[in-house]
Amino acid sequence: MKAQAPTVASAAPANRAPFDAGRLAYLTLNGLLLLFLLAPIAIVLIFALNPTPYISFPPVGVSLRWFQKFFATPEFTNALTLSLWIAGCVLVLSVVIGGACALALARGNLPGRGWLTAFFMSPLMLPAILTGLALFQSFLLSGVGRPVWGLILAHTLVAVPYVIRTTLAVLHNFDHRIEEAAAVLGASPVRVFFEVTLPLIRPGVFAGGVFAFIVSFDQFPVSLFLVVPKGETLPVVLFNYMKFDLDGAIAAASMVSILLALSVVLVLERLIGLKAYVKL
Amino acid sequence: MISRRTALRIGAGVAAAGALGAPAILHAQTKTLKITTWGGKWGEIMKATVLPAFEKEFKCTVQADQAFPYVPKLQASPKNDPLYDVLHTNSNEQWNCVVEGLVMDRITPKEVPNVADVYPYAVSDKIVGVSIFTSAIGLGYRTDKGLAKPTSWKDLADPKLAGVRGSYIIPVNSLGQCHLMMLGKIYGKGLQDLDAAYKALEQLKPIKLVDFTGQMEKLLLSGEVSEAVIHDSGIYRYDGQNQPIDFASPSEGVMALEQVLNVTPGSKVKELAFAYIDYMLRPDVQKLLAEGVWYSPSNKKVKLGPKYDEKLLTTEAKVATLIQPDWKWYNARKEDIDARVTKILKG
Numbered sequence: 001m002k003a004q005a006p007t008v009a010s011a012a013p014a015n016r017a018p019f020d021a022g023r024l025a026y027l028t029l030n031g032l033l034l035l036f037l038l039a040p041i042a043i044v045l046i047f048a049l050n051p052t053p054y055i056s057f058p059p060v061g062v063s064l065r066w067f068q069k070f071f072a073t074p075e076f077t078n079a080l081t082l083s084l085w086i087a088g089c090v091l092v093l094s095v096v097i098g099g100a101c102a103l104a105l106a107r108g109n110l111p112g113r114g115w116l117t118a119f120f121m122s123p124l125m126l127p128a129i130l131t132g133l134a135l136f137q138s139f140l141l142s143g144v145g146r147p148v149w150g151l152i153l154a155h156t157l158v159a160v161p162y163v164i165r166t167t168l169a170v171l172h173n174f175d176h177r178i179e180e181a182a183a184v185l186g187a188s189p190v191r192v193f194f195e196v197t198l199p200l201i202r203p204g205v206f207a208g209g210v211f212a213f214i215v216s217f218d219q220f221p222v223s224l225f226l227v228v229p230k231g232e233t234l235p236v237v238l239f240n241y242m243k244f245d246l247d248g249a250i251a252a253a254s255m256v257s258i259l260l261a262l263s264v265v266l267v268l269e270r271l272i273g274l275k276a277y278v279k280l
Numbered sequence: 281m282i283s284r285r286t287a288l289r290i291g292a293g294v295a296a297a298g299a300l301g302a303p304a305i306l307h308a309q310t311k312t313l314k315i316t317t318w319g320g321k322w323g324e325i326m327k328a329t330v331l332p333a334f335e336k337e338f339k340c341t342v343q344a345d346q347a348f349p350y351v352p353k354l355q356a357s358p359k360n361d362p363l364y365d366v367l368h369t370n371s372n373e374q375w376n377c378v379v380e381g382l383v384m385d386r387i388t389p390k391e392v393p394n395v396a397d398v399y400p401y402a403v404s405d406k407i408v409g410v411s412i413f414t415s416a417i418g419l420g421y422r423t424d425k426g427l428a429k430p431t432s433w434k435d436l437a438d439p440k441l442a443g444v445r446g447s448y449i450i451p452v453n454s455l456g457q458c459h460l461m462m463l464g465k466i467y468g469k470g471l472q473d474l475d476a477a478y479k480a481l482e483q484l485k486p487i488k489l490v491d492f493t494g495q496m497e498k499l500l501l502s503g504e505v506s507e508a509v510i511h512d513s514g515i516y517r518y519d520g521q522n523q524p525i526d527f528a529s530p531s532e533g534v535m536a537l538e539q540v541l542n543v544t545p546g547s548k549v550k551e552l553a554f555a556y557i558d559y560m561l562r563p564d565v566q567k568l569l570a571e572g573v574w575y576s577p578s579n580k581k582v583k584l585g586p587k588y589d590e591k592l593l594t595t596e597a598k599v600a601t602l603i604q605p606d607w608k609w610y611n612a613r614k615e616d617i618d619a620r621v622t623k624i625l626k627g
Binding site: 243247 | 492
């Protein structure tokens, strides 16, 4: 029997992966999801670079005039500085309070643990505008007015649950035997915490810190009632600006906010390696 | 040598004098006027010129809040120590406040002498407090789209404008609310003929709706809408910038968009609050702001430059074209109206 010479057509399928409809659907879905998440940012960027004195599409050119306006307007730059400062304070406070709460909750021997978890998470359940209004009234009735520390506390209130959540996620896989081993070897509780516990939960705590920073930096509903004249945060200033002037400065401000938030995430990733948390 | 009894007497005397003198000293040190004011160009002029001059003349500090929402914040603050001494809002919100006892109902020349010089509309029975400026709500239109200058509110219903006519989200914008009442007047028995207004509103679909007048200005500038409900200053402020937009006052009359100042009854610096309103009604201050933002001044004695005088409401005859809505009536029905118009315009 004469062997049939293989044709080009019959040899090709041996090197080609079979058509996988599931994988194609998976990639398409991922692509659509990315588009959904990134398209608004792309649109904001287009508006920020469009030189027309109004937001329009398609753009007629590329200009940095709105970025120049943003950085040349004291209301914007002062608000940006204040927002960054508040977000920095909130990050520190949230990490300390949220981390401590998560540790207490995760130990498992705390009475009313379920209730306490619900209590700490409750700021996420309430509409933020009501939290802001309630705090506004509390501050006024107690005679303290609307101090900047009140705004920091208010932001911390809504940011702490994020730190608790991310830290609890890390603690869920935490091996307590490592702490016990350190203690058996003679380490004091304080040393165990700083040299064993903290390094292990650090990715979760700092991931929560990043959330806290961003939640505070972008916080609008809670700030709305608590800001004072000449002490407005960036989102509040942008909202008020939009009522009278809807130009590219708003888009430029948004781009600056996005880039700042991204910078914080990248810096923290470089410093503490947030990827470790993502892999959990 | 001072005896113990003498020392106690001197001490008590000093303490009593301090206690008696303290309020005056405190007043002098912390005389702060808390006001609300707009942002944008108005805010720029206020912060750069008007407020510093007032602070210097009256030796006080003005704390000007530009962060909305003013009324909920005022509502949430104690009535005997309100968040603001002077509330600057549009008339519809002032009426809400007076019903709740948050602001005074009338301001007379006795408290604010310059009130004697304002046009009657500024202190009419449709106003609580005093209107320091007004805009005329009419129709803004593109001059490059081949449209004839609108002469009637009915022109907005022209089928050619389907999808390129503009108005406001009625529950949140008083211009939209004014437009609704005007529809009642044009197509029905009067400003309060809501059935006729709803029917006319239905006929205006498709229509582009926005929250703020600033957004409408941009829609007109970008050409996304060709004709829209807007106040005159929203168009005139682009004067000299070579923009293809203009303002038309419909023959049926223009609605008043008043800038109203009022004093909160619980204010601790009421005299200063009245002085501020009086200051805002001074002819020089009125002229500065009117020409800065194209608002029509309330003070009859103000003499504007020719180009402003030509376009703004600066005579008794021009002011007579203003229609002032009954906001007390409207606010009492607002929830029902909001529900109805939302149903009509949704989607």
